[in-house]
Amino acid sequence: MVDTTSEKSRRGSYAKSKNTRASILDAALAVFAEAGYHKGSIREVAKRVGMSEPGLLHHFPSKSGLLEAVLTLRDDKSYALVPLDGDDGAASINGLIDLAAHNASIPGVVELFCILSAEATSTEHPAHEYFANRYRWTRENLRRTFELLESSGDLRPGVRPDRAALSTIAVMDGLQVQWLLDRSSLDMAAELRAFLSTLTTLPLGTGRPETR
Amino acid sequence: MVDTTSEKSRRGSYAKSKNTRASILDAALAVFAEAGYHKGSIREVAKRVGMSEPGLLHHFPSKSGLLEAVLTLRDDKSYALVPLDGDDGAASINGLIDLAAHNASIPGVVELFCILSAEATSTEHPAHEYFANRYRWTRENLRRTFELLESSGDLRPGVRPDRAALSTIAVMDGLQVQWLLDRSSLDMAAELRAFLSTLTTLPLGTGRPETR
DNA sequence: GTCTATAGTTAGATAGAC
DNA sequence: GTCTATCTAACTATAGAC
Numbered sequence: 477m478v479d480t481t482s483e484k485s486r487r488g489s490y491a492k493s494k495n496t497r498a499s500i501l502d503a504a505l506a507v508f509a510e511a512g513y514h515k516g517s518i519r520e521v522a523k524r525v526g527m528s529e530p531g532l533l534h535h536f537p538s539k540s541g542l543l544e545a546v547l548t549l550r551d552d553k554s555y556a557l558v559p560l561d562g563d564d565g566a567a568s569i570n571g572l573i574d575l576a577a578h579n580a581s582i583p584g585v586v587e588l589f590c591i592l593s594a595e596a597t598s599t600e601h602p603a604h605e606y607f608a609n610r611y612r613w614t615r616e617n618l619r620r621t622f623e624l625l626e627s628s629g630d631l632r633p634g635v636r637p638d639r640a641a642l643s644t645i646a647v648m649d650g651l652q653v654q655w656l657l658d659r660s661s662l663d664m665a666a667e668l669r670a671f672l673s674t675l676t677t678l679p680l681g682t683g684r685p686e687t688r
Numbered sequence: 689m690v691d692t693t694s695e696k697s698r699r700g701s702y703a704k705s706k707n708t709r710a711s712i713l714d715a716a717l718a719v720f721a722e723a724g725y726h727k728g729s730i731r732e733v734a735k736r737v738g739m740s741e742p743g744l745l746h747h748f749p750s751k752s753g754l755l756e757a758v759l760t761l762r763d764d765k766s767y768a769l770v771p772l773d774g775d776d777g778a779a780s781i782n783g784l785i786d787l788a789a790h791n792a793s794i795p796g797v798v799e800l801f802c803i804l805s806a807e808a809t810s811t812e813h814p815a816h817e818y819f820a821n822r823y824r825w826t827r828e829n830l831r832r833t834f835e836l837l838e839s840s841g842d843l844r845p846g847v848r849p850d851r852a853a854l855s856t857i858a859v860m861d862g863l864q865v866q867w868l869l870d871r872s873s874l875d876m877a878a879e880l881r882a883f884l885s886t887l888t889t890l891p892l893g894t895g896r897p898e899t900r
Numbered sequence: 901g902t903c904t905a906t907a908g909t910t911a912g913a914t915a916g917a918c
Numbered sequence: 919g920t921c922t923a924t925c926t927a928a929c930t931a932t933a934g935a936c
Contacts, residue, residue, distance in 0.1 A: 493901080512807060514726045517929065530932080531902045539930065587809055594806040595724060597799055597868035608869050615866075636882075642874065643883050646862025653861055654827075654854065656809035657820050662854065670848075671855050674886060705919080729911065742914080743920045751912065 497535050497545075499525050504546050509584030512591040513543055513603070540602030547592070547606055550585060560617040565624035568617075569672060570681045576648065577665035577683025583656065590652050615641050622675070630678045640675050647671050709747050709757075711737050716758050721796030724803040725755055725815070752814030759804070759818055762797060772829040777836035780829075781884060782893045788860065789877035789895030795868065802864050827853050834887070842890045852887050859883050 503524040507516045518539050522532045536542040557578060558571035579586050596607040622637035631637075651664050665683030673680055715736040719728045730751050734744045748754040769790060770783035791798050808815040834849035843849075863876050877895030885892055 496901085510810075512726070512810075514724070518931090519929070528903060529930080530904085533931075534901060587806075590809065591803075591806040593865055593869075594799075594803040597802065597865065598724075604869075611866060611869055639879065639882055642863075642866065642879060643859055646859045646866065646879075647855055648862070649865055650858025650861035651854075653805055653809065654823060654858065657805075657816075657823055667851065667854060667858075670851055708919085730913090731911070740921055741912080742922085745913075746919060 493535070500527075500532055500535055500542070501546055501549055504542050505550070505588070506584065508543065508546060508592075509588040512588070513595060518542070543592075543603055544606060547603065550589070551610070560614065560621065563624070565621050565628065565630070566678050568621045569625070569676065569678060572644070572648070573665050573669050573672070573681055573683040576651070576668045579652070580655070580664050583659065586652055587656055590649075590656060593649070611645070614645060618644060625676055625678065630676050632675060632677060635675050644672065644675070705747065712739075712744055712747055712754070713758055713761055716754050717762065717800070718796065720755065720758060720804075721800040724800070725807060730754070755804075755815060756818060759815065762801070763822065772826065772833065775836070777833050777840065777842070778890050780833045781837070781888065781890060784856070784860070785877050785881050785884070785893055785895040788863070788880045791864070792867070792876050795871065798864055799868055802861075802868060805861070823857070827857060830856060837888055837890065842888050844887060844889060847887050856884065856887070 500521065504521045507521045507524065510516070511520075518529055518532060521542070522529045525532065532542075536545060554575065558568065558575050560568050560571070562568060592603055593607050595601055596603040598604065618641035619637045622631065622635070622640045625631045626635075626637055631640075648668060651662070651667055655662055655664050669680050669682060712733065716733045719733045719736065722728070723732075730741055730744060733754070734741045737744065744754075748757060766787065770780065770787050772780050772783070774780060804815055805819050807813055808819040810816065830853035831849050834843065834847070834852045837843045838847075838849055843852075860880060863874070863879055867874055867876050881892050881894060
């Protein structure tokens with residue numbers, strides 16, 4: 477048990493395995509995004525990546541294990557876009573608008589997170605802990621961000637950082653549902669920007685790089 | 689085809705059938721609320737109501753048909769609580785807070801709608817049209833409600849009725865996800881009330897009847 | 901690391917008797 | 919209106935060969 481991993485590295489089989497894992501994760505993201513977790517199947521993932529099911533399950537312990545790997549990978553990419561844990565409050569807030577704009581270009585991924593966060597509210601769901609921690613972390617950091625704005629005098633009077641964090645996350649989630657139901661009916665980044673401007677006096681970007 | 693229904697009525701079997709349908713709908717609501725639509729099974733519904741599956745399917749055309757019946761029934765009950773299409777803007781807005789407070793007492797139903805509205809963002813989902821119409825209707829009526837407040841001077845300066853409608857719905861939906869994930873961490877009615885008070889100067893209730 | 905074969909489960913829906 | 923019996927299909931996961 478102790479040095480299984482290092483032994484793999486020594487054998488030199490790790491690089492190939494890493495590529496296989498990456499292909500599986502790509503396909504899994506696509507499948508889960510199209511069908512949701514419960515309806516999406518390992519069978520379909522295996523088919524897309526050109527493997528048998530047992531072949532795939534050699535790399536991941538189970539369907540739920542595969543899901544968790546997909547989620548963590550996505551989060552890494554999102555958090556690279558929004559430096560929520562940094563010291564620049566204005567950058568964090570504008571990062572949220574950028575994220576909303578970016579999300580509008582990947583509806584499948586948005587749908588996956590939307591369906592999963594709903595499914596995962598059940599305590600028995602394999603991703604329940606993952607989402608509970610994710611929301612805790614985000615809420616905490618966003619509250620801290622609004623506190624930064626508060627001390628720099630960029631918060632509108634009467635705005636409480638904890639409530640601002642809670643409602644901002646709620647608005648982002650809620651906008652996604654409405655956007656997914658009718659994608660032509662609303663501009664997520666613009667709506668989020670309008671909402672955030674009720675909380676802060678900060679100048680806000682539009683989420684479109686060329687206008688920044 | 690023409691007079692099948694009236695013949696049923698003539699035979700007098702309709703009343704009994706109505707009771708059976710009601711029991712099935714009750715059980716179906718419970719099952720879907722516990723497991724979601726995809727994971728919930730007709731088999732389980734039939735078991736709870738003490739019937740065989742074909743017996744149940746005699747009353748409803750299919751699983752998705754059953755779902756639609758459950759949803760319509762729930763909506764009828766919710767809209768009885770919130771008179772969104774009335775002429776009293778203040779009553780409508782306070783009705784939303786009451787609804788949030790009421791929802792906090794039926795987590796299973798909230799979970800059902802939460803999961804379903806996410807699942808149903810996919811255009812192939814059996815409830816897609818249902819939810820698309822439901823959101824259109826709600827947004828339209830809520831916008832009209834905020835317009836009423838606007839003309840009576842109860843809207844805060846700069847608040848746009850259309851945006852207010854959109855973001856209020858988003859906040860309500862988003863709060864539900866966070867509440868479901870950690871029910872002890874937030875008071876949906878209180879948070880919604882705080883949010884609404886950023887939109888209107890109206891005096892707002894707390895959602896608790898005794899304090900009104 | 902990948903396969904074939906298969907176990908074991910669960911599901912939605914229909915046929916046809918009563 | 920309700921049943922028994924059954925069909926058909928899909929899924930996760932494991933055993934064991936290569």
